[in-house]
Amino acid sequence: MTTEPLFRADPYLQEATAHVLAHTAEGGIVMDASVFYPTGGGQPGDSGWLVWDGGRLPVATTVKGEGGAIVLVPAAPMQMSPVGAEVRQVLDWSRRHRHMRVHTALHLLSVVIPLPVTGGQIGADRGRLDFDMPDPPADTAALEAALNALxxxxxxxxxxxxTDAELEANPGLVKTMSVRPPAGQGRVRLVRIGEGAGQVDLQPCGGTHVARTGEIGHVTIDKVEKKGRMNRRVSITLAE
Structure with missing residues (x-):
């Protein structure tokens, strides 16, 4: 079973109809197409609702299944839409859009702190990147100013x-030390920020992002924490 990732073509798509392919043994629902992003790359799975003739089911999160399937996880044990039924998917757009804002802001954080990334996490209000950073930054306020300027x-x-081969020939595109982009599928998606001479970032990523950095709004760098001998965690928060 393979699910068409509608969020890939249009991350701003908030509703879509699809058909139920299967129910999983764990109580999840597999659709033939999904507006919901599944947990991956530090970005949480989407939530929302499924609506069909005679039923409505809240979706708590979304995960990856086997063979390209995307599995919607109900928020509670309830009547599920039957296999074969046409269902309207309604995304919790406010939560997703905040994920998109944080995710793009973290890409920019990796620009103002040009060090190898050892981990990261995205939330609806804040996010963080872990860097291979032996010494703390000399001026956190200057980093925050540079981030907001971008x-x-x-x-x-x-x-x-x-292609996979092109990525292999350009290892500098990969900023993460612990997680490699998925290979073996023939091609890899790159997210670019800026155009032409104004390009500031280009790196492999499978997540959802805003269309322009201005959508992010002002962010603050909350703290820089030491995490191990060489690692430091930099956390950011959306101002609103």
Missing amino acids: IERDLKVTETWI
Whole structure:
């Protein structure tokens, strides 16, 4: 079973109809197409609702299944839409859009702190990146100012695709030390921030992002924490 990832073509799609392919043994629902993003790459799975003739089911989260399936996890044991039924998917858009804002902000954080990334996590209000950073930054306020300056440039965020071989030939595109982009599928998605001479970032990513950095709004760098001998965690928060 393979689910078409509708969020890939349009991360701003908030509702869509699809058909139920199967119910999983764990109580999940597999659709033939999904507006819901599944947990991955540090970004949480989407939540929302499924609505069909005679029923409504809250979706708590979304995860990856086997063979390209995307599994919607109900918030509670309730009547599920029957296999074969046409269902309207309604995304919790406010939560998703905040994930998108945080995710793009973290890409920009990796620009103002040009060090290898050892981990990361995205939330609806805040996010963090872990860096291979032996010494603390000399001026956190200056980093925050540089990050917000990039956001305020309202740079365009786009995607492009390269082959596995092209990625292998350009290892510098990969900023993460602990997680490698998925290979073996023939191509890899790159997220670009800025255009032409104004490009500031280009890296492999499977998550959802805002269309322009101006959508992020002002962010603050909350703290820098030491995490191990060489690692430091930098946390950011959306101002609103």
